[in-house]
Each structure stands twice: as C-alpha cells, then as structure tokens.
Amino acid sequence: MQPRQASLGKALSLFLLVATLDIARADFLDEADQKLSLSAFNNQVRLRLSGTLDLEGYYIDRPPPPGLIFTPSTALFNPRLIVFIDARIGPYVSVFIQTRVDRGFDPSDQGAQVRLDEYGFRVSPWKDVPFAVQVGKFATVVGNWVPRHYSWDNPFINAPLPYENVTGVWDSYAPEKVDDLLDWGHVPHDGVTDFGDGYSDKYLRLPVIWGPSYASGASVSGTFNKFDYAVEIKNASLSSRPESWDLTQVNFENPTFSGRVGFRPNEMLNLGFSASDGSYLRSEAASSLPPGRGIGDYREILLGQDISFAWHHFQLWAEVFEARFEVPNVGNADTLSYYIEGKYKINSQLFTALRWNQQLYGKVPNGDDPPLQWGNDIWRVDAVVGYRFTNYLQVKLQYSLTRQDTARQEGEHLVAGQFTVKF
Numbered sequence: 001m002q003p004r005q006a007s008l009g010k011a012l013s014l015f016l017l018v019a020t021l022d023i024a025r026a027d028f029l030d031e032a033d034q035k036l037s038l039s040a041f042n043n044q045v046r047l048r049l050s051g052t053l054d055l056e057g058y059y060i061d062r063p064p065p066p067g068l069i070f071t072p073s074t075a076l077f078n079p080r081l082i083v084f085i086d087a088r089i090g091p092y093v094s095v096f097i098q099t100r101v102d103r104g105f106d107p108s109d110q111g112a113q114v115r116l117d118e119y120g121f122r123v124s125p126w127k128d129v130p131f132a133v134q135v136g137k138f139a140t141v142v143g144n145w146v147p148r149h150y151s152w153d154n155p156f157i158n159a160p161l162p163y164e165n166v167t168g169v170w171d172s173y174a175p176e177k178v179d180d181l182l183d184w185g186h187v188p189h190d191g192v193t194d195f196g197d198g199y200s201d202k203y204l205r206l207p208v209i210w211g212p213s214y215a216s217g218a219s220v221s222g223t224f225n226k227f228d229y230a231v232e233i234k235n236a237s238l239s240s241r242p243e244s245w246d247l248t249q250v251n252f253e254n255p256t257f258s259g260r261v262g263f264r265p266n267e268m269l270n271l272g273f274s275a276s277d278g279s280y281l282r283s284e285a286a287s288s289l290p291p292g293r294g295i296g297d298y299r300e301i302l303l304g305q306d307i308s309f310a311w312h313h314f315q316l317w318a319e320v321f322e323a324r325f326e327v328p329n330v331g332n333a334d335t336l337s338y339y340i341e342g343k344y345k346i347n348s349q350l351f352t353a354l355r356w357n358q359q360l361y362g363k364v365p366n367g368d369d370p371p372l373q374w375g376n377d378i379w380r381v382d383a384v385v386g387y388r389f390t391n392y393l394q395v396k397l398q399y400s401l402t403r404q405d406t407a408r409q410e411g412e413h414l415v416a417g418q419f420t421v422k423f
Contacts, residue, residue: 036048036049036050036423037049044089044090045087045088045089045090046087046088047085047086047087047088048084048085048086048087049083049084049085050083050084050086050422050423051081051082051083051084051422051423052080052081052082052150052151052152052420052421052422052423053079053080053081053082053420053421053423054078054079054080054081054082054151054418054419054420055077055079055418055419055420056077056078056079056080056107056157056416056417056418056419057075057076057077057078057416057417057418058075058076058078058107058414058415058416059074059075059414059415059416060074060075060076060411060413060414061074061411061412061413061414062074062411062412063411064202064411065411065414066165066380066400066402066411066414067158067159067161067164067165067166068106068107068159068164068166068207068210068211069106069107069108070104070106070107070108070109070110070202070203071107071108071109072109073109074411076107076108076109078102078103078107078108079102079103080100080101080102080103080151081100081101081102082098082099082100082150083098083099083100084096084097084098085097085098085099091127092123092124092125093121093122093123094121094122094124095120095121095122096118096119096120096121096122096136096138097116097118097119098116098117098118098119099114099115099116099117100113100114100115100117101113101114105117105211105242106164106211106242116137117137117214118136118137118138118139118214119136119137120134120135120136120137120138121134121135121136122134129222130222130223131220131221131222131223132220132221132222133218133219133220134218134219134220134221135217135218136216137214137215137216137245137246137247138214138219139212139213139214140209140212140213140215140232140234140238140258140276141219141221141230141231141232141258141259141260141274142209142213142238142258142259142260142274142276142302142304143209143260143272143274143304143306143319143321144270144272144306144307144308144317144319145159145160145163145306145317145319146212146213148317149211149212151394151418151420152394152420152422155341155343155351155353155384155386155396156341156353156355156382156384156396156398157384157396157398157416157417157418158382158398158400158416159211160319160339160341160355160357161337161339161357161358161359161378161380162207162208162209162319162321162337162338162339162357162359163207163208163209163210163211163212164207164210164211165207165208165337165357165359165378166202166205166206166207167181167205167206167207167208167325167333167335167361167375168180168181168182168205168333168374168375169181169205169206169239169280169325169327169333170201170204170205170206170285171204171206171239171240171241171244171280171281171282171285172204172281172282172284172285173204173284173285173288174281174285174288174289174290174327174328174329175327175328175329175330176329177329177330178330178364178365178366178367178372178374179372181327181330181333181364181374181375182374182375182376203241206239206240206241206280206325207239208238208239208302208321208323208335208337208359209238209239209302209321210238210239210240210241210242213234213236213238213240213245214242214245215234215235215236215237215240215244215245215256216234216235216236216245216246216247217232217233217234217235217252217255217256218232218233219231219232219233220232226263226264226265227261227262227263227264228260228261228262228263228264228272229259229260229261229262230259230260231257231258231259232257232258232259233252233255233256233257234255234256234258234278235247235250235251235252235255235256236250236256236278237256237276237278237279237280237299237300238256238258238276238278238300238302239280239300239323239325240280240282244282250282250283253295253296254278254279254295254296255278256276256277256278256279256300257276257277257278258274258275258276258277258278258302259274259275259276260272260273260274260275260304261273267310268309268310268311269307269308269309270307270308270309271305271306271307272304272305272306272307273303273304273305273306274302274303274304274305274306275302275303275304276300276301276302276304277299277300277301277302278299278300279295279296279298279299279300280298280299280300280325281295281298282295283295285328288328289328290328290329293328297326298325298326298327298328299324299325299326300323300324300325300326301323301324301326302321302322302323302324303321303322303323304319304320304321304322305319305320306318306319306320307319313344313345313346314342314343314344314345315342315343315344316340316341316342316343317340317341317342318338318339318340318341319338319339320336320337320338321336321337321338322334322335322336323335323336323337327364330364330365330374331364331365332364333361333362333364333374333375334361334362335359335360335361335362335375336359336360336362337357337358337359337360338357338358338359339355339356339357339358340355340356341353341354341355341356341382342354342355348388349387349388349389350385350386350387350388351385351386351387351388352383352384352385352386353382353383353384353386354381354382354383354384355381355382355383356379356380356381357379357380357381357382358377358378358379358380359375359377359378359379360377361373361374361375361376361377362374376404376405376406377404377405378402378403378404378405379402379403380400380401380402380403381400381401382398382399382400383398383399383400384396384397384398384399385397391422392421392422392423393420393421393422394419394420394422395417395418395419395420396417396418396420397415397416397417398414398415398416398417398418399413399414399415399416400413400414400415400416401413401414402414
C-alpha cells in the first residue's frame with residue numbers, strides 16, 4: 001500500500017474509532033446533528049451540514065472483479081467520506097454541494113481523491129405548488145434507484161446490475177468490427193491501466209447507466225395530483241463515465257435529454273416510466289468514425305419502467321431498461337436489463353434483502369455471416385443482512401453470485417462488508 005493510501009486508511013479508521021466511542025455516550029450524535037445546522041438573518045438563510053463515512057471491504061474469489069470495481073487483487077479496502085452542504089436562501093432558493101474523499105468514484109485501489117460530485121441551485125418559485133427548476137451537476141431523474149443510492153438508504157452495498165455491468169461498447173474509440181464488442185482486452189491505443197486477466201480496457205467500456213450519473217445540466221420537476229414528472233438536459237449520456245460529467249470535460253455540443261413520469265395511485269404503490277436519448281461517444285472517438293459521420297450521429301436510446309411497493313415491514317423495488325447503442329461500423333446494439341429487489345425489516349434494527357439481476361443481449365449484423373450476439377448474457381443474485389445500531393450507525397454484510405454465458409467468468413463470488421457512520 002502506498003504511503004498516502006495507508007495514511008488515508010489510518011485517518012479514517014481513527015475517525016471511526018472516535019465516532020464509535022462517542023456514539024456510546026448518550027445523545028452525542030443527536031447533539032452534533034443540532035450543531036451542524038445554522039441559521040441567520042431572521043432565519044432567512046439556513047445552512048445544514050451532513051454526511052456519511054463508509055468503510056467498505058470487498059473479497060472476490062478471483063480477478064477480474066465484476067461490475068464497476070477496479071482492482072487486480074482479490075481483496076479491496078474502500079473508505080469513503082461524503083459531506084453534504086445544503087443551504088436555504090429565503091423561501092424560494094436552495095443551494096446544494098456534495099464533496100467526497102475516497103479512492104475513486106467507484107471502488108478501486110487508487111490513492112486518495114477529493115472531488116465535488118454534486119453542486120448547483122434549485123428554485124421553487126411558488127410556496128403552494130410543487131414545482132422546481134434545478135441547475136448544476138446532479139444525479140439523473142431516470143428510474144427509482146437513484147433517490148436511494150447512498151449507503152444509508154441503499155439496502156445493498158453495490159448498485160443493481162443495469163447501473164454497473166460494463167458492456168462491449170466503448171466511448172473513446174469506434175470498433176472496427178463486430179468481434180471487437182466481445183474482444184475484452186483489445187486496446188487500440190496506449191495509456192490504459194491494466195486490471196489484469198486481459199481486461200485492460202474495462203474502464204473504457206460502458207454500462208447502460210453509470211451509477212447515479214452525476215452529469216451537468218438543468219432539470220424541471222414537479223407534482224400534479226397523483227403524478228410526478230421530471231425532465232432534464234445534460235452534457236453527457238446516462239452511460240457516460242464520471243470523467244464526462246464535468247462541463248470542463250464534455251460541453252453541450254451533443255446534449256442528452258431524459259425524463260420520468262411517475263404515478264402514485266396510493267401510499268403503497270409508485271409506478272414510473274423513463275426515457276433518455278443522447279450521444280455516448282467522447283470527442284476523442286471522432287477520428288475513428290466512418291467518413292462523414294460525427295459524434296452526434298451515434299446515440300444511446302433508453303426506455304425504462306419502474307415500480308416500488310411498501311407494505312408493513314416489506315418493501316419492493318424493480319426496474320426494467322431497454323437500451324440501444326448505435327455503434328459505428330456495427331449497427332444497433334440492443335440490450336435488456338432489469339432487477340427485482342425486496343427488503344424485509346425483521347425489527348426496528350435488523351433487516352435483510354434479496355435482489356435478482358439479469359442482462360440480456362440482442363444480435364447485430366455480421367456481414368455475410370449470421371447475426372452475432374454482441375454481449376454475454378449475465379445474471380447475478382445479491383443477498384444482504386444489515387443491522388442499524390442507532391440512528392447514526394449501520395453495518396451491512398453482502399454475498400453476490402454472478403454467472404455469465406461464457407467460458408471465462410469474472411469473479412463469480414463476491415463478499416462485501418460496509419460500516420457506515422451518518423452525521
């Protein structure tokens with residue numbers, strides 16, 4: 001372990017120890033919670049500081065690791081500190097900032113990083129009308145997993161399969177032939193980190209949605225009777241990697257448009273429909289495109305359906321995504337991905353959850369040969385047990401089993417643990 005990595009681990013471990021000891025004292029974090037809220041100018045300006053400290057550990061039976069975990073090893077320690085700053089200015093304007101200290105946006109063995117993952121402002125012009133305009137860098141409005149993706153709200157440690165299973169689609173280079181979509185380890189240029197076992201290009205390949213997709217742009221959202229709605233314009237597609245989310249990296253030359261409409265017939269049930277359309281290629285891919293074609297000619301088109309249900313101690317969520325990547329030199333590459341997860345609260349502190357994930361791939365033209373399936377079908381089952389010691393302290397233990405329709409498997413067995421302190 002490098003010195004700065006070791007220092008980060010020691011610092012976070014010390015913080016956890018101090019926090020845990022203080023939790024043992026009566027009402028420590030309740031008192032801290034009150035002290036992290038400030039107001040001024042006759043309560044016209046209100047400031048709230050909050051966050052989470054996550055200490056995560058992963059064990060994979062053999063490399064390469066599945067999904068958006070980046071390490072050549074079978075074990076990984078991944079600390080993460082998230083700090084939220086929320087400010088309310090008068091009755092109509094609010095400002096939000098999310099700062100993270102971690103080893104990369106996704107679990108990895110890199111050194112320490114400090115980033116602003118979210119920032120912006122929100123205007124709600126009418127007190128009695130649920131309507132808001134938001135501008136900045138923030139999570140996508142698509143689907144129903146993103147509103148609960150933080151560690152304290154997510155029953156699991158990782159994301160559902162559609163949000164982290166990398167496909168054969170690149171964003172920085174156009175494939176020369178259909179076989180390149182299945183040729184893991186094919187790297188057309190230098191400077192790519194090798195993650196072992198031939199998966200040197202893993203970080204350049206895209207999932208259907210990259211996590212919460214903190215791209216930059218603007219959104220409009222609101223509620224009308226039993227319907228919720230939200231639309232957004234962003235600088236990058238849902239599948240884009242974190243480096244594309246900042247305006248300094250990708251501008252609005254080829255924007256992505258996304259939206260969701262939800263229907264809540266009663267307090268227990270929520271149904272949603274999402275759609276998105278945007279260019280998924282980065283500017284460096286332009287030189288590899290066919291003559292006369294540009295970045296904006298190749299889109300990621302996505303349709304999604306979601307449902308959530310709650311009844312007593314039981315909660316259920318499910319999402320289905322139909323996605324099409326318009327791939328240069330190949331054609332339309334279609335895939336369907338979905339998950340179903342349920343959470344059961346055994347009592348006020350102990351809970352368990354189970355999630356089934358699956359992704360299926362369509363076929364693409366293959367010259368004079370029969371059409372070729374462009375990806376390996378995959379399924380994964382996740383099981384977790386969690387315990388909430390207090391309103392500020394939680395632990396989770398997860399096991400995942402993954403199988404692909406191929407002779408060469410990624411890490412099939414994953415065991416993960418997560419310790420969270422909320423403040």
